[in-house]
Amino acid sequence: MRLVTTRAIKEGTELAKPIYNDKGKILIQKNIKLTAFMIQRLKELGVTYVYIRDSLTDDIIINSPISEDLRIEAIQSVKESFSTYQKQGFGKKALLFEQTSAKMSNMVDTMMTQLQQDEEVLSIMSDILISDDYVFSHSVNVTIYALALANEMNLPTKKIKTLGLGAMLHDVGKVFIPDKVLNKEGKLTNEEFQIIQTHPEKGFEFLRKSSSIPLLVAHCAFQHHERLDGSGYPRGIASNEIHPFGKILGVADVFDAVTSNRVYRDAMLPQEGLDILYAGSGTLFDQDMVRTFRKTIAVYPNGVTVELSDKRTAVVVKQNSPLYERPIVRVIKEEGSEVTPYELDLAHVLDVTIVKYDI
Template sequence: MRKIGIESLKPGMKVARAVYSSDGYILLNAGVVLKDRFIEQLRLFDIASVYVEDGLLPDVEVEDVISEKTRVEAIKTVKDMLCSIKREVNSGRSLLIRGPKLVATVQNIIKDLLSNKKLMVNLVDIRTMDSYTFGHSVNVCVLAVITGMALNLSEAQLVHLGMGAIMHDVGKVLVPDAILNKPGPLNSEEYRVIQRHSEFGYNILSKQPEISSFSAKVALEHHEKFDGSGYPQGLRGDDIHLYSRIVGIADVYDALTADRVYRKGYLPHEAYELLAGAGGSMFDYDLVKVFLSHIAAYPVGTLVRLNTGEIGVVVDTPKGLTTRPVVRVLFKDGILLKDPYEIKLAESTRVLVSEVLSEEEFIKLKNAS
């Protein structure tokens, strides 16, 4: 199973993981063989990439840290919640968030994560362009809770953290769509408007009887930076609540790796390096270390060239050694091997990933061998 950009999809490829619309409906099920009209349909729904099974890795499954059912239901819940809030705000009615449903959603995520023995984030989420906000909210919740678990937070604390994470961007319902969805850079006035979403979100959540002050604070502080350069209050260091510091890291990582209308997402190893470099300045260094210890720099299915010249695909990442994956070597000296072999970079310390290959480069190698 490998993730392939829509521009590289070809008829005859088999879908390895179901593809959903922004409403949570299945567009293509796992096992479907792609046809031209299916690929065109995916383009119309702004699907940027798809997991396919092309025969090279029939035994490799890219596993999500939560179940597909939990993720789909969570995204639908967030979408319904945010759309309902926006309608109520626009109509001038008193706003009441359906707390129990939101709590149940967060508890389902926590339950899945607590039952997962290997919390390594390998799955690069696939979402439609118009569902970015909803998928992003769920991803940030998942990433924040994983980090909270690594810090040995109690289940009650994880709920507060998860609630703040899943609703961290609720204030954007009060930001005009023209600014939120602008394909180019924001001017100074637009940027000031979008910055206010933190205060908007806090004002919304702090008035909800079933949402704690800890969760509401996440909406206010998730753009604060450890060095004091963030907003809206310019808080520094430990003056930023722990939950807000965690969600701030998760928010940036997921935003970096997401495909947007105006740019392609960073590759996971690029986002990993950017975040690692920001530890100690923009972010709490110790929290960044904990966060990245559960993020595969090279997710399963990533095509890589090693410093030895061998070319292969990542098939596993050992816990705690997120930049030292297990690589199944497929090409040596430019020749496709009949009997691939695996190298554990955690044990072969002189062997490094020197480059991540694109699908186009990989196809050229296959055709040339």
């Protein structure tokens, strides 16, 4: 199968995997041929990638270390919890949080287990899943990216679990932000942006009142928008003043934000997201963490179509660890003409590089 962006998909393409909503309900079944209306609707709903059938690539295996069922369950849990906090009075929020934090902790444990059992690098998280609110899916994606980074850094298991819960709840302060500001589709005014910038502190104030979680979880919410050079918010702290968890979440938060579809812009490709992190490496983001995070991400995920520097068109077949920029590919075209497919290991053919992605 192939993994293609909805901006590159063509009418009549057959789905290889179903499209789900965040409740686990199938919205479009596999084996369906997509119409122009379906493709446009997928774009409107924020679907970035889909899996399609293709006779030349049906044997390509596309797996994710985190199961689709777990992602769906986690998103639904965050959605239900955040929505409940928002509807209740402030005095009841602490009690409600006590009742839901244990469930989130269990999900973090399961995510850790799946990540450690499967050594595959992470593919993009914004595929085949439609969530009706960005905050919920973003919270889960950031958790997965943060756990993968912490695991690659060889942090102790207990610390990784704390980080995971902090990541799941890092945006809980947004339940205190007016919906008309939080969900505004147009450009925010300066006043509205200042309101948005209060969510880390609001989340911290809420979380620190809970006796069932470490205070460090609250600081994950407080610090995920701080930057090394002091240009972040809400406090503008810098460098060693930022806890390592705040630095990890800063990397994970930005990467998921730029590689996810939003109403005001299309999702970036993984390489573009990594480029943003590298551009801010050492100034905005911890340099060592960015380098380590790079090891957890499939720059060119299995199944994507690429153009090589010698004008050949190929599909990524398998990752090459640790040379993820140079995967094994299957050539399907030469100079625009179809050929009998053959494989090329870019780790050994050093004069050929990938120059375009998802063509």
